[in-house]
Amino acid sequence: MLPGSLQDEITLPDGTAVLVRPITPADAGALVALHARLSADTIYRRYFGARPHLSPADVDRFTRIEGRARFALVAARGTDLVAVTRYEGRPGETSAELAVVVDDALQRQGVGRLLLGRLFDVARVAGQEVLVADVMAGNAGMLGLLRRLALPGRRESDGDTVTITFDLTALELPPDRADRARGHLARAGVDVPPS
Numbered sequence: 322m323l324p325g326s327l328q329d330e331i332t333l334p335d336g337t338a339v340l341v342r343p344i345t346p347a348d349a350g351a352l353v354a355l356h357a358r359l360s361a362d363t364i365y366r367r368y369f370g371a372r373p374h375l376s377p378a379d380v381d382r383f384t385r386i387e388g389r390a391r392f393a394l395v396a397a398r399g400t401d402l403v404a405v406t407r408y409e410g411r412p413g414e415t416s417a418e419l420a421v422v423v424d425d426a427l428q429r430q431g432v433g434r435l436l437l438g439r440l441f442d443v444a445r446v447a448g449q450e451v452l453v454a455d456v457m458a459g460n461a462g463m464l465g466l467l468r469r470l471a472l473p474g475r476r477e478s479d480g481d482t483v484t485i486t487f488d489l490t491a492l493e494l495p496p497d498r499a500d501r502a503r504g505h506l507a508r509a510g511v512d513v514p515p516s
C-alpha cells in the first residue's frame with residue numbers, strides 16, 4: 322500500500338473517531354467556521370491578541386502547504402475541523418515555528434497531544450531539525466501539553482512569553498510513526514528523501 326493511502330484516526334473519549342490529515346485549500350470555509358466557534362480566550366492564546374476574524378490572506382496561507390517548509394495537520398469530523406496544528410519555516414531552512422489550536426468543546430480530550438505529536442513526526446521526516454514554540458507565560462494548557470510530549474527542549478522566558486526550542490534530531494521515530502508521517506507528507510504531495 323502506498324503511504325499516502327494510509328488512514329489516520331484519533332478516537333475521542335466518547336468513542337467517536339476524528340480523521341487526521343493534511344490541510345488543503347478546500348478547508349478554507351471549515352477553517353473560518355472553526356475560528357468563528359473559538360472562544361476569545363482560545364484565540365488570544367493562539368494568536369497572542371484579539372483576532373475576531375481571519376483575513377482572506379491568513380486563510381490562504383493557513384490552508385496551503387509549502388513543500389517541507391510549511392505544513393499543517395487538521396483533525397476533522399466530517400467536513401468540520403476540530404483542531405489544527407502547523408509549523409512554518411523559511412524554504413531551505415531547517416527550523417520552524419509551531420502552533421496548535423483545538424475547538425473549545427473538545428479541549429482536554431487528548432486531541433492536542435495526539436495531533437501535535439504527529440506534527441513533530443512529520444517535521445522530523447520532512448527534515449526539520451528544530452521546532453520552536455512561543456507560548457504565553459500564563460498558558461498552562463499549552464505549557465502542560467508540551468511538557469507531556471516529553472521531548473528534549475530548551476526553555477527561555479522573557480516574563481511574558483516562554484520560548485521552547487525542540488531539537489528534532491534527537492527524535493528517534495519507530496517505523497510505524499515514520500510511515501504515518503510519510504503518509505501525511507505524501508498525501509500533501511511533499512517529496513521527502515527515502516528513509
Ligand SMILES: CC(C)(COP(=O)(O)OP(=O)(O)OC[C@H]1O[C@@H](n2cnc3c(N)ncnc32)[C@H](O)[C@@H]1OP(=O)(O)O)[C@@H](O)C(=O)NCCC(=O)NCCS
Binds near residue numbers: 427
Ligand atoms: C493548548 C491546547 C492546544 C491543548 O490541547 P488539548 O487538546 O486541550 O490538550 P490535551 O487534551 O491533548 O492535553 C494534553 C496534556 O496537556 C496538558 N494540558 C492540556 N490542557 C491543560 C490545561 N488547561 N491545564 C493544564 N494542563 C493542560 C495536560 O498535561 C494534558 O494531559 P492530561 O489531560 O492527560 O493531564 C488547547 O487547550 C488550545 O487550543 N488552547 C488555545 C490555543 C493555544 O493555546 N495554542 C497554543 C499556542 S502556540
